[in-house]
Amino acid sequence: MQFRLVRYVTVTSLAFFLLAALAMVYFYRQVALTNMLHLQEAANVNVTRVFANTLWTARFVPFLAESDGLSSPELKNNSQIQEIHRTVLDLMRGGTTYKVKVYDRRGRTVYSSELAQIGEDKSGNSGFQGAMAGQTRTELVHKEKFSAFEQVVENRDLIQSYIPQYNGREIAGVFEVYSDVTPFLGEIAATEKKLVAGAAVAFGALYLALFLIVRRAEGIIVGQNRERDQAQQQLAQSEKMASLGQLVAGVAHQLNTPIAFSLSNVALAIASLNRMALPLRVAAHLAENVRRHPGVDSVRLNLNRSRGLITAVDCDDAEAALAARMLGDVQNGLEQMRELVENLRDFTRLDRAKVVGTDLNRALRTVIYIAKSAIPGRIQMVEDFTELPLLECNPSQLNQVFLNLINNAAQAIPYEGHIRVRSRVEGREIRVDVIDSGGGIPQDVMPHIFDTYFTTKAAGVGTGLGLPIARDIVRNHGGELRVTATSSLGTTFTVTLPLTSGGEPPPASRP
Amino acid sequence: MSAISLNPPASGTESRGRILCVDDEPNILRALSWLLQKDFEVVTAAGGDEALALVRRDDFDVVISDQRMPGMSGVDLLREVKAIAPRAMRILLTGYADVQSVLRSVNESEIFRYVAKPWSVTELPKLVAQAAAIARRHPAGAPIAGDLPAPDGKGSILVLDGDPATHALVEVAAGDVAEIVHVSNVVDAVHCLIDREFSVLVAETHLGPSIEISRFICLLKQRHPRLVAVVLAEDSATDTVARLVNQGQIYRFIPKPAKAGYLRLALRSALVKAEQLHAQGELVKRHAVDALDTEEAARLEADLALAQSLVRVSPAPSDAPPPGNRLARAWRRFFGTGRA
Structure with missing residues (x-):
């Protein structure tokens, strides 16, 4: 099975691009949220400072001192609460702060902009404990229903900060401030959407480019493979032709030897036979003469007519035997060639x-x-x-x-x-x-x-x-x-x- | 000794020569004997060692040998024969020979003819008769081998090649022992040879990709029998070398790329050979060449006449450095010459 480069790259790169896009969005979200928290924490600290500057020494220090001895229901009905509450409302009107709470050092709610909560014990709250240890604690919370000043809001994202308040060097109480970040989160979500869209476009373009590059590369590779296969086939063919050529050269040489001596011998034998033509004619003539006179001991030869021919006979008695030997060698040569042809046939x-x-x-x-x-x-x-x-x-x-x-x-x-x-x-x-x-x-x-x-x-x-x-x-x-x-x-x-x-x-x- | 003499030397004076045939195929030996015994005294040997023993003992006019034999090859045998019996004319009779042995047959064995199997029943006896006659009338000169006597410096070499590298190489190899004239085309070569006599011709068989001049070299050798021809060529096909031997009696065939040292030895030996030919005019006869095909010869003669009528292509050759300046040479070295 052939390796499918385009498919492979398409699938794997798609997975990696998605992963990269997700990582990017996630990273953005984290950074944006952290920034927002820091910003809001700073804003809450500022708000606290405003409250503190306005209310702390004037209202809360005596109130705290006074509240120490009061039970929770008494605290709720304390006359100072109404005064403080009014001031607080004045201060917060038009801001993004939804709620302010003040705890004493024991964790009791001495003031809340939601008056019903006054007197509640929050000493077990981790935010409070953190603040008592001197740290400012901030977190993002989501509230389905939330009673803010003058109204009840629904489905809001809020930043909740616990801020320690010092009296001299000592922590005298803890402020808890809620501010609304729902619009911020909305902005972050909108930016996130834009980011996803942007990433989709950018990565899509990259993906397309990569796809085109790889598809072209695959085309080239396929072409090269085809050429290589062709070259290999040609080489295999030329290897076959080379060994065939070697074979043919060898066979040609092997055939050449019997051809050489056979040709030479046949030419000599023909010449020899031509020389024998005259003696044969003379002999035939003589034989005819003898046959024509059966039963006689001697025949007359008319030398006048045949002297020329007979004296022209110049024949070595070995000539015929020699010609026969030459032709015998030719026969031998033909036998060699037959053997070669037979072997060739067997070979192929x-x-x-x-x-x-x-x-x-x-x-x-x-x-x-x-x-x-x-x-x-x-x-x-x-x-x-x-x-x-x-x-x-x-x-x-x-x-x-x-x-x-x-x-x-x-x-x-x-x-x-x-x-x-x-x-x-x-x-x-x-x-x-x-x-x-x-x-x-x-x-x-x-x-x-x-x-x-x-x-x-x-x-x-x-x-x-x-x-x-x-x-x-x-x-x-x-x-x-x-x-x-x-x-x-x-x-x-x-x-x-x-x-x-x-x-x-x-x-x-x-x- | 299993050598068989089919024709006893009864009337030695009548025989036109003593011939030794060497082949491992008894059939071939018999056929050669039958073909040649009428005119010559034929002795046969089935192998190189046997043939050498015969040559040491007896005097032969012509030695005909096959190339491919078990044991000693024909080329090696003929080289030994050249040393033992320099008078005997050497003929290589072969059905197939690889390039290497053909080259060695020229350079080491200095054969008289290269005859292909199957031979012609009419031509081979004529060739053997010619060789035997030459061997009897014109004994060989002193062998040129080993430590060469330095050429006396009066020699001259004509180099005919289109490649400047060859001219430079010849200059390096023999510039100190001979006067060297460089030409790169046939017309100039013809003019040079008309103007004066040269001892040695160094020539390529191809001038450029399409001009094949091996026949021209043969013709030059026919016209100037005393010219010692050294072919320095890229194409060492068996047919070409065989033609250059038979029709050009070239002295050496050196395949390119040639090493300067080897070329130096070959050229020195060629210069000595030229001196020898000059001193003993008789020796030239030992290098008689086969005439070219009549039609071919006529066409070449016409071309040659035309060449003589033409003006020299390049100015009169002198001791000037070979053609092509340094830049052109560097160019060629960097990009190659395009010749395979």
């Missing part, structure tokens, strides 16, 4: 079914015969065969493999040497070894010998496809091709082929 097997039961020894013999014509005479070929059962295979493909191995072996032998081809049955396998007496495979070359395009020959000489193709062919037959030994004394390539072709039959042909 164009006239056979693709997968047939084959005697590998016979195939190997043919390959060796063919290979001999192409490899130098200094290299000796040794056949070391044991009888093999028939193997279901594609013989022309296996011939290609063995020819390739033998040619490689020949190239590994720089001077005199030999190549031994050994066949054996091992268990349920046929094992064929091609053993050369060459210089071995260098260590740095060894790991790459089956790599496609790897070659130690000059560019344009070797395609680097011989061994990879050979290994493919052997594997398609369910077997394996490997190097079983290599040293400075030579190399052994081993082909193992399973005898039980229980699985699929080897594929018919390669492109």
